[in-house]
Amino acid sequence: MTQATALNLDDIPHPPLTPLVGHTLDLLRDPLGLHMGAAATYGPVYKVKVLGQWRVSLGGADALEFILGDTQKLFSSHDGWDMLHTLFPGGLMLRDFDDHRAHRRIMQAAFRKPVLDAYRARLEEATEILLEDWETDSPFKFFPAIKDMTLRMGAAVFMGLDLDDPRAEQLSSAFRAEVAAATAVIRKPVPFTKMARGMAARVMLTQQFSMMIPERRDNPGDDFFSQMVLAADEDGNSWTAEELVDHFNFLMMAAHDTTASALTKVAWALATYPEWQDKIIAEVDALPVGPMDDARLASMQAADLVFKECLRLLPPVPLIPRRAVRDFQWGNHIIPAGTWVSATPGTVMMSPEHWTNPQEFDPDRFGPEREEDRSHKYAWAPFGGGAHKCIGLHFATMQVKLFLAALLKSHRIELADDTPVDWARVPIPQPKGGLPVVLRKRAQPSSP
Template identity: 85%
Template sequence: MPATAAKSLSLNDIPHPPLTPVVGHTLDLLRDPIGLHMGAAATYGPVYKVKVLGQWRVSLGSADALEFILGDTQKLFSSYEGWDMLHRLFPGGLMLRDFDDHRAHRRIMQAAFRKPVMDAYRARLETATATLLTGWKTDNQFKFFPAIKDMTLRMGAAVFMGLDLDDPRADMLSSAFRAEVAAATSVIRKPVPFTKMARGMAARATLTQNFAMMIPERRAAPGDDFFSQMVLAADEDGNSWNADDLVDHFNFLMMAAHDTTASALTKVAWALATYPDWQDRIITEVDALPAGPIDDTGLASMQATDLVLKEALRLLPPVPLIPRRAVRDFEWQGHIIPAGTWVSATPGTVMMSPEYWTEPEQFDPDRFGPDRQEDRTHKYAWAPFGGGAHKCIGLHFATMQVKIFLAALLKTHRIERSDQTPVNWIRVPIPQPKGGLPVVLRKRAQ
């Protein structure tokens, strides 16, 4: 709610965990953001602050707070200002726009997710997945995460850019995207030579140049790939993007789609290899799919896959903290937060809270099933894709890609862990397993 003028506009009364000299909580956040925030919430309650990169950030840790911040019915919170660490690398991306400007750009982008276009993406995904899986060897240990990162990038080159799977530009894109993502969380925020930020900015320049060269090609001869659809995209009033907007949106979208999908597939692979009874359930529904291309009915029938994916995203959300910056003073639970304050919504802690979930530390996909529906205890109890106006525009595409991959892989193979030692997860910038998640594919008995 808006702040009342009678109260003091200060963060001094908001508690915080002990500070490390110079770096504050920055290293704690990079090492274990969920642990930092779960500990702070347990000690200080749902309103506390942490100091990251020299700035205090107020965290509001409840499902109600998620609804307040992400729903933002009063237009109190700037996503652009919140994601200040991405300004150099991903300017103009959809997530870095606010209010009416964001709404206008999202309406145009929505045209690239219409059903006929999604059907074309699905066909491209199936073909690319089947082809790329032939390169995965049976009965040999390999690290799943780097393998799926390479695969999703090559699938992205086919589906998003219309490139052939063996196009050498895929390797260049992979290197550039990795450099951009690494730079996003670099402690050094200026492109000082030989730093992550310098490498990230050089990678952005390379990507920008390549995307700009593609625009006239796609205008002249559009295909059914995503980039062509973005070039053609217009809202119901005929508004479209200029070349700079196209490059900015596509650069951000490729980064978001590639890294988050690779991470999601890795989490699902970990779950299936660690809990083989769930792998059996998904194999059963894969075997029940009709022969031929998967249609909407087939995707909808993969309900066990939905449960496992939802649980994997609950335990290891792609973005456990969603930053915003207050554009006006506001009040929350008796605290007056002044304009200009960085504010964090914390879906990662909400999705691990016993207030909303039974034994939240346990892997239990049935919690999402019709008999329990724990995700419906609150509108924002389960929010791995954010919410409100900025809810992930590609969530249905991502779910489709996961299902297509599992249908192709599990039709003929099982996935096993090389050993059953617990997996440690790196949380920032995107969840990934330390050691890459060594696995083995086994041919299924037919």
């Protein structure tokens, strides 16, 4: 056994502390930057102080596997994601071990293949209709536009409402308030703060969702909400109404901003590297006429490479928090029970240990000739790993490809100006100026 030299947290190095706030503001400003800088200076094991608590980071792909794979059941996801407790209690990610497993088995029913096929048809239709509202030849900001689109699609595909149902806008804006509150600095619902608005929105959403349950039980549709009402595991276990509402509320949060952030990076990539846009356009033009199916989605391989590279360069979830439930040893450190521990897929995905010129946009690194993502099971982990690995990863990939197919079959995308794009990392990675773009009608391929 390795000799332990750090019997408590004191021996673990940390960047200089700002009086009173520690590293809280650095983390709020640029979490990945803070971690990349600390890892470069102190090596893979270091700590940062956030809201008065030390959080230990274990860097590297092996540590990612150790924390997320969690074969010894050492790490609580519920305790790690403490900032979500008030607004998203009972969500899948906020459950641990056997309880989490039991709930995930039920949720799996809403992600079965036939159900995903039905969501695909709804998504495809909704994407095409919503894209008709986007203007050609006049600049607009991509990030707010795609956020709005994913939320409106959420009303259709997740809640099963018509795109023009008046409840859709009301639910979407309540939902926006709830998500904004999750990362608010003031954590108490003091009147007029984000937290107060978020809590009020949560009350309204849970009431609305509760009212939808009997309606959908009697008349289920091919939307997530209906499928979650029907969901049962192989032994017939299902959720109470309260559990169902909490799971749905969490699912909406987990699905939307992550996908909107990823699609924005993809749009940036297409506009910045037109040669990759050309490759995807060629794939889209080669699709047979008719609705999408698995084979058609699978044929969009350049789209796959670009999506993977965008998630590597700007992962929507670059840091994954956990809290140790028992003392554990990592290398020569002994970390006590109760310590917050961060897994850092964002730094692993930028590590020269696994990636050639990691800062460069180079989707071919995922191609069959290089397969840099295969250098370690956790080298590429934008969807996490282990028991909590993103349950929506196939849905997200499908949504991105459907969007690209719908957009690029008739348009090209360009940046509206030459201003370099600066990316904010919090609360979700996004371009600081919103990413002004212009859509141009494109020449159609000549028929054979």
